[in-house]
Amino acid sequence: METRVYQKGIGNIICHVRREKEIKQKELCFGLCSDSELARIEMDLRIPDYFLLTQLLSRLGKSVDKFELIQNRNEYHLYRLRYQIMREMQKNDLPKAEKLLKEYAGAKAADKVWHKQYVKWIEAQLCWNSSGDPKKALSLGKEALHCTMPVEKEKEIWKYPLSVTEIQILLFQWHMQLRKGNSCQIEKRLKKALVYVEANITDSREKVRIYPEIVWELSKILWEQEDYEKIYSLCGQAYELLCAENIYIGMAEIIEMLIGSAEKLGKDTDRILRLKNERKAVCWLQKQFGIRYGLDWNGALWDKEIALDYEILYRQRCNCHMTQENAAMQICTQEHLSRIEHGKLIPSETTFRKLAERLQIPQQKIEKTLCTESFAMLEEKNKLTADIVRLDFEEAQKQLEKLKDLLIGEDLLTEEDRKQKQFLKEKEICIRWWKKQMTNQEALEQLREALQCTREHLEGYLLTRTEINILIQMAVVLSSQGDVEEAVRLYTRIMEDYLNSDADIRFHVNSGTVVGNLALALLESGKREEACRYAEEHLRIQAQCGKLNDIVRSLILLGEVGEDEGELLSIRDTEGMCYFAALQLSFLLKENRRYQDLEAYLKAADE
The missing domain is CATH 1.10.260.40 (lambda repressor-like DNA-binding domains)
Structure with a gap:
């Protein structure tokens, strides 16, 4: 019997996941919206506010990051303000963050409970970071939680599904209370939160936003108890989750605790040295950009x-x-x-x-x-993309065949069928070309055919993510055969889409790839100054988004742009840290092919 997957409205998906998890409507929407509003959303009769959608999905243990999102101007204005506030807090510029928060609170569109919660939540953190007053910060934290969880006692909260933001606020409160010495009580709460997250947040992209933070707070208590085995186990799981999700926010803290517990337990010295090098690479990155990436980060990943x-x-x-x-x-x-x-x-x-x-x-x-499609199908697609990014083409081929059976029917008549065919075709061409199973000309012809599944011409259209991926792959092939000018033209066409939009370039998931590839193409065409500018922009974008694999590419790119007649001039100036960091982070991400290529290149350069 043929298995066929059709696309569904977001309301339909919310309904499906809610029923799958046996959560009642009144439990899911508690403190957020009315039962009737949720019912209309689930029937796809109402388009949910972006921020309400984020909260609902988070309470279901799912991440909004998997979706391509269309926002109106008001939603985008608040979304961008959240990003700017987070950036200023990372740089520890608290006055500027406070000024932006006032602008956020004063916006007409910020009258919903989830916006009020956000304002109180950031106020609590600003209060703690500026004055160090745990009593006032705790009070603001409680007000923030009460906005969407209007219950009298904390234990009543666990009757309802919780969003990551709500759990983060609870952690903040416990952190304040811990300063009073209630470690035994806080330990029990942290363990309860850990059990909740492991049981209910099944989407790893959502889980990574909270699990490492719980582990970090719990590990500090366990350290006082000298329970190093438990610390090593928990931090090891948090480390693997951060690596799998390609995130370096909080990585330095988790590795630090992992190193400490490993040394106490007398673990393998090579493993400890490797962890120390990885932490050195992450800390260097943070110092280079003046960004404080702790575990108390606010909001979702900027990966949409x-x-x-x-x-x-x-x-x-x-x-x-x-x-x-x-x-x-x-x-x-x-x-x-x-x-x-x-x-x-x-x-x-x-x-x-x-x-x-x-x-x-x-x-x-x-x-x-x-x-x-369903969240499960999205995760399968993301796995295929991740395999390709890691240059693991054998695994990518297996995943591609699996998706082919699920996504494509016999008659590709509807627009959705064509989009699915286009997605799979682009991935198949990419895999086959990298494995040298097709010529450049064959790859270009098939990529053009894939593009025509949805576009007869490109002029004037806002391109979809898959269409942009096709253009990127075409440009890569063109560069490889020496048609650098044509590759630059394609990258420039994509950049026009990004730069002509009011949406910040950082809010396009492919922007870093385009900027980085454009820098390399410009370098190949002899335009070193432009290439250097784009290379620096590439690393800045990726560092702010906190995505490890793109940061690795940025570091390698900076090294290549900085080379002159075979000598690593710019790299020597920073004691080889660009390539050192790229090497360590490649190993951390299990990008074996990139790690081996880079290691061989550096050995050859030293000789």
């Missing part, structure tokens, strides 16, 4: 694909060669549409749907939150 609804409407109307008057007819006034397209007016759900249908925008974009 963001599009703005008004930009999509405008681009599609222009592509259809339709006037504002004709597009708005019997839906809204022409002036109304003009204000929507300029981001000055937020369209109602009904207006947005009608405009999108008239402009023939694919159903996935009409839903604002792009529809997707």
